[in-house]
Amino acid sequence: MSEEVKMPQMGESIAEGTIVKWLKHVGDSVKRDEPLFEISTDKVDAEIPAPTSGVLSEIKVQEGETVPVNTVVAVINGAGSKPAAAQPAKESPAPPKEEPAQAKPEPPPSSAPVAPPPPATAPPAPKTAAPAPPPSSAATSKEELRQTRSSPVVRKIADEHEVDISQIEGTGIGGRVTKQDILTFIENRKGEARPAAAAPSAAAPAQPVPAQQPEAAPRAPQPPRAPAATQTEAGPPPYAEGDRVEIEPMSIMRRRIAERMVESRHISAHVTSFMEVDFHKTAKLRDSLKGDFERDGVKLTFMPFIIKAVIEGIRKWPVVNASVWGDQIVYKKDINVGVAVALDWGLIVPVIRGADEKSLLGLARAVNDLGERARKKQLKPDEVQGGTFTITNPGVFGGWAGTPIINQPQVAILGVGVIKKRPVVIDDAIAIRQMGIFGLSFDHRIIDGAVADQFLATVRDVIEAAEYTS
Amino acid sequence: MGITGSKPQRICEAQWLGIVQYDDGLRLQEQAVERLRSGHDTEQLLLLEHPHVFTLGRGADSSNILADRQQLESSAVEVHETGRGGDVTYHGPGQLVGYPIVDLKPDRCDVHRYVRDIEEVLIKTIGEFGVTGTRIHGLTGVWVGNEKIGAIGVRIARWITSHGFALNVNTDLSFFRMIVPCGITDKGVTSLSKLIGREVELQDMASICAQKFAEVFDRDVRISNSLLFHGSTA
Numbered sequence: 218m219s220e221e222v223k224m225p226q227m228g229e230s231i232a233e234g235t236i237v238k239w240l241k242h243v244g245d246s247v248k249r250d251e252p253l254f255e256i257s258t259d260k261v262d263a264e265i266p267a268p269t270s271g272v273l274s275e276i277k278v279q280e281g282e283t284v285p286v287n288t289v290v291a292v293i294n295g296a297g298s299k300p301a302a303a304q305p306a307k308e309s310p311a312p313p314k315e316e317p318a319q320a321k322p323e324p325p326p327s328s329a330p331v332a333p334p335p336p337a338t339a340p341p342a343p344k345t346a347a348p349a350p351p352p353s354s355a356a357t358s359k360e361e362l363r364q365t366r367s368s369p370v371v372r373k374i375a376d377e378h379e380v381d382i383s384q385i386e387g388t389g390i391g392g393r394v395t396k397q398d399i400l401t402f403i404e405n406r407k408g409e410a411r412p413a414a415a416a417p418s419a420a421a422p423a424q425p426v427p428a429q430q431p432e433a434a435p436r437a438p439q440p441p442r443a444p445a446a447t448q449t450e451a452g453p454p455p456y457a458e459g460d461r462v463e464i465e466p467m468s469i470m471r472r473r474i475a476e477r478m479v480e481s482r483h484i485s486a487h488v489t490s491f492m493e494v495d496f497h498k499t500a501k502l503r504d505s506l507k508g509d510f511e512r513d514g515v516k517l518t519f520m521p522f523i524i525k526a527v528i529e530g531i532r533k534w535p536v537v538n539a540s541v542w543g544d545q546i547v548y549k550k551d552i553n554v555g556v557a558v559a560l561d562w563g564l565i566v567p568v569i570r571g572a573d574e575k576s577l578l579g580l581a582r583a584v585n586d587l588g589e590r591a592r593k594k595q596l597k598p599d600e601v602q603g604g605t606f607t608i609t610n611p612g613v614f615g616g617w618a619g620t621p622i623i624n625q626p627q628v629a630i631l632g633v634g635v636i637k638k639r640p641v642v643i644d645d646a647i648a649i650r651q652m653g654i655f656g657l658s659f660d661h662r663i664i665d666g667a668v669a670d671q672f673l674a675t676v677r678d679v680i681e682a683a684e685y686t687s
Numbered sequence: 688m689g690i691t692g693s694k695p696q697r698i699c700e701a702q703w704l705g706i707v708q709y710d711d712g713l714r715l716q717e718q719a720v721e722r723l724r725s726g727h728d729t730e731q732l733l734l735l736e737h738p739h740v741f742t743l744g745r746g747a748d749s750s751n752i753l754a755d756r757q758q759l760e761s762s763a764v765e766v767h768e769t770g771r772g773g774d775v776t777y778h779g780p781g782q783l784v785g786y787p788i789v790d791l792k793p794d795r796c797d798v799h800r801y802v803r804d805i806e807e808v809l810i811k812t813i814g815e816f817g818v819t820g821t822r823i824h825g826l827t828g829v830w831v832g833n834e835k836i837g838a839i840g841v842r843i844a845r846w847i848t849s850h851g852f853a854l855n856v857n858t859d860l861s862f863f864r865m866i867v868p869c870g871i872t873d874k875g876v877t878s879l880s881k882l883i884g885r886e887v888e889l890q891d892m893a894s895i896c897a898q899k900f901a902e903v904f905d906r907d908v909r910i911s912n913s914l915l916f917h918g919s920t921a
Contacts (some may be wrong), residue, residue, distance in 0.1 A: 260839050
């Protein structure tokens with residue numbers, strides 16, 4: 218009833234394998250398919266499951282040994298047979314090694330999985346940099362750690378510049394203050410007026426930091442990156458002692474979204490303008506077209522009309538369909554309109570490429586198709602990229618209007634409030650009209666209020682006249 | 688029209704996660720492996736960058752980290768031991784890290800083929816920028832001349848993959864001077880930005896890489912969260 222365990226062939230061209238770790242010891246019972254040992258070949262580690270259930274009665278090949286494929290490396294006594302009791306292993310097995318993945322050099326002092334990541338970048342605008350005790354952990358011990366575990370170099374710099382190390386938020390292992398942290402701190406203290414962007418940042422992805430003295434040299438125009446602010450400091454706990462609270466770490470996704478939103482706020486000078494739009498004529502047009510569209514299997518909402526109107530607006534005011542690149546304005550000749558779709562697990566913005574070349578039917582099809590596939594997680598990479606303008610719909614739940622955040626690197630986003638019948642004054646009489654409030658958030662760095670309002674007025678005029686180009 | 692059957696492509700979800708702590712990256716992989724194994728989720732291609740970190744694979748010789756502790760601390764580099772194959776490597780800002788969590792069963796159960804396929808993905812990705820990547824026999828990874836641009840370290844458990852590759856895009860190569868990358872002493876490292884003279888947005892790289900991955904692995908690669916994948920039209 219015993220079964221031999223062989224070195225498996227992990228690939229056609231593989232003739233041998235090295236056992237790097239036994240996950241079971243002689244005498245252990247194993248289940249079929251349970252990981253039994255790990256092998257290593259060039260650049261690949263693989264976990265090998267037990268071929269059968271039973272008791273591991275013999276290990277024939279020890280850790281570190283390399284043997285040809287199909288060599289018997291162990292024996293498992295099948296479930297039926299009596300366990301190889303008290304059988305001393307031929308060679309006394311090596312003392313179980315520590316799981317390497319767990320043998321981290323310096324486990325962080327606070328509970329790493331829960332604590333927000335240390336701000337990888339220099340603290341932003343408010344440069345007072347008050348020490349931020351993480352919620353719930355003992356602040357004193359962390360301060361102590363920073364003091365005692367900072368390297369001699371850091372302590373020397375601290376002495377020279379009369380800096381209290383405990384005042385600095387460390388980004389090193391276990392929150393210790395690194396040389397870069399202290400240099401940043403001193404730099405920021407020196408010039409209060411200095412923009413945060415100039416501070417060296419260990420995490421700015423596109424600008425690798427030199428190993429020693431970081432001095433951000435100005436270079437060719439670059440899309441400005443969000444400075445430090447993307448990861449906010451925790452600050453003092455947002456609750457009082459004894460309050461009933463529940464603390465849950467953000468998922469990675471949540472953190473990404475949080476960072477993106479703050480990043481956009483930081484990059485663009487957000488301003489939002491509102492305009493009332495009368496959908497009376499467009500609603501009539503929609504009703505007259507609905508039947509035809511439905512015969513083609515396409516549901517007709519107001520969205521394709523709004524996209525058409527936006528395209529007219531962009532044609533008149535192209536700066537709304539642009540990006541900022543350093544000190545240059547990049548006008549996008551393609552009009553790729555993103556339409557935000559709310560999902561249970563977040564938000565997605567599928568993009569209708571070449572929206573200006575599509576008919577009303579084409580737009581309606583695209584809106585329905587992309588929305589549906591977004592909900593089914595079926596979008597392809599190129600269907601969520603390259604947007605040049607975004608439309609979002611804060612009216613879905615009846616919201617009157619919204620002030621959306623710009624989807625970088627774009628410069629404007631239209632928020633469409635709920636479209637419903639409201640009393641309005643027309644020729645000194647009160648009439649009932651389908652009305653909607655449009656809110657346009659725009660980047661005031663390159664779009665002035667007058668331009669934004671004229672863009673909005675163009676969009677409004679097209680919808681109110683219901684005169685759409687093919 | 689091909690004559691081969693119309694076998695539906697397997698779905699692989701690609702995600703751009705931005706900067707992820709190394710620990711968090713390990714956890715995300717474990718979760719993805721578990722969800723794939725239990726049939727609760729599709730295959731995943733996790734694309735991200737790590738803060739400065741040196742990692743030691745199972746085959747690692749710690750003498751291949753040349754910097755001493757003090758140097759490591761002053762440059763804010765963490766050190767991790769990890770369950771992938773390979774020796775020492777560096778990850779940091781500007782480097783595109785990819786963790787494909789895919790099931791090699793039933794038709795790709797070959798460790799070497801998998802590694803060669805990953806190399807192919809990287810070669811095709813940098814090919815988009817006019818850079819010719821090559822293989823050097825016996826030295827897994829992608830090379831441009833005598834310098835390595837893409838490193839590979841993989842773990843396979845019951846033919847489900849984890850760990851993966853690291854492609855130097857805008858990487859600050861000076862960090863590699865603190866280690867002997869992969870234990871190889873007579874070869875150098877390079878980056879895409881060094882070769883083409885400009886930096887490339889990592890998100891754009893991630894999206895090109897996802898498309899090349901789809902080609903090489905014959906997967907239907909899909910994106911589930913565009914906030915994480917905006918990318919300019921450049």
